[in-house]
Amino acid sequence: MPPYEPSAYPPFAVTVDLVVLTVRRHALSALIVRRGEAPFQGRWALPGGFVREEEDLSEAAARELAEETGLHAHGPVEEDTPAHAAHLEQLATYGDPKRDPRMRVVSVAHLVLAPDLPAPRPGGDVGGARWAPVETLVGPADDDEEHPPLAFDHRRILADGVERARSKIEYSSLATAFCPQEFTVGELRRVYEAVWGVALDPRNFHRKVTGTPGFLLPTGGTTTRQGGRPAQLFQAGGATILNPPMLRPEV
Amino acid sequence: MPPYEPSAYPPFAVTVDLVVLTVRRHALSALIVRRGEAPFQGRWALPGGFVREEEDLSEAAARELAEETGLHAHGPVEEDTPAHAAHLEQLATYGDPKRDPRMRVVSVAHLVLAPDLPAPRPGGDVGGARWAPVETLVGPADDDEEHPPLAFDHRRILADGVERARSKIEYSSLATAFCPQEFTVGELRRVYEAVWGVALDPRNFHRKVTGTPGFLLPTGGTTTRQGGRPAQLFQAGGATILNPPMLRPEV
DNA sequence: CCAAAAGTGTTCATTTTACACCCATGT
């Protein structure tokens, strides 16, 4: 390739797309927005948008997240951790030349894990936003209102994000990102059960998570919000890598 | 692209950068090339280049790999697996607005794992290519010929690639990508030892890898190329995910 | 009282680790 006139290399548009996951009513759910513009106007899609001229990729992802949902995020990169921010990390980049019918668009997908939230507050240029259980989005496309086919290659991106979340909660403390700041062992267990889609033994789970150094930090309080005997409250301990890991039961 | 004038979004250049790893003389080593052009002219860097107009990201990575090293690659995506291809997967994307002094460049880094090779055959517009042990590249930059500081943010990219390889050989069969098509259990063990930088018990290692279903497939042959008693030859079995995983000893 | 969820103890099976020992080749 000849030196470096801007015309010497192909121009691309670069976007960020967001796989925003939460656990709602025992189901792993993703945030989807209704597109207000062509292409795929009126179709559901992952939130996202163009990266700006002077913006890093993770900044763009955090900005789009705030614009379209009102959520604040922190990733492994930033040092400040506002009390109740969601987890943000880069997922993968999608650059099929035909993935956007308009032009060549490379999309850097990000994964956001958030606690269960009040209804999403859509903003910007999206026509609506809602949580949908991931099985209704990555399963067979029935094309009704409960199984809307996603725009672009967003179904694939979502599937990759879900797979990442499923495997990452095994060996990291990321499952706590789905919990409120203070949570019980039972609530954390229901996160694992929802994300993996399996039932876990409450007794062995309790021993395991409380015995993994750095995973959980007791806050001293208790709650009975789940009914039954009062449960101790915990917050996420400092550890990011779990040793030993949580083992996902065989399929 | 009617509704979308190109001026409505910022134009980016998109490149692929390659973290090409191999195990040479018991050391995990990376492929670096000497830059023939500004910026960072004469400095060592990761191989890479611009993505073309009609090319997917993994195609661009495979093309650059072939152009600059003569290696052929196959990823999890492509179905054809030419007899002796290197493993290729996407690593991460780097888009700091200041990472390239010329203009806004987003680089999609890829990770390539290859068996030990004859001296790399540089091609294209690079001034030279060599293997360097990764410690000499990601450690403190002494700025001599043995510890050359890499161009751009390539030291960070390399570090991320090395970390990915180190963790991924734990739970996947990827370590076999560092071996020739036929290899012995001892050769595979030396791969783990080099990548992790630890010593492993040869006897327990042997039992473990031969007992993990789908990891190794005996070819029937034997070799004495390592000296001592003849060793059975294996090739990679079909499995990609190891169950149980190889456990990296504690630090 | 009962139901529900939290949490503890105990037992058995499996896996990991450490290391003694034998095997088959080259020199």
Next chain:
DNA sequence: ACATGGGTGTAAAATGAACACTTTTGG
């Protein structure tokens, strides 16, 4: 003969899985 790496046996220790049982609340 002996050095070198390949490979098996075995027993102790650590871990994981199953499940009986107790605790503390709300209704």
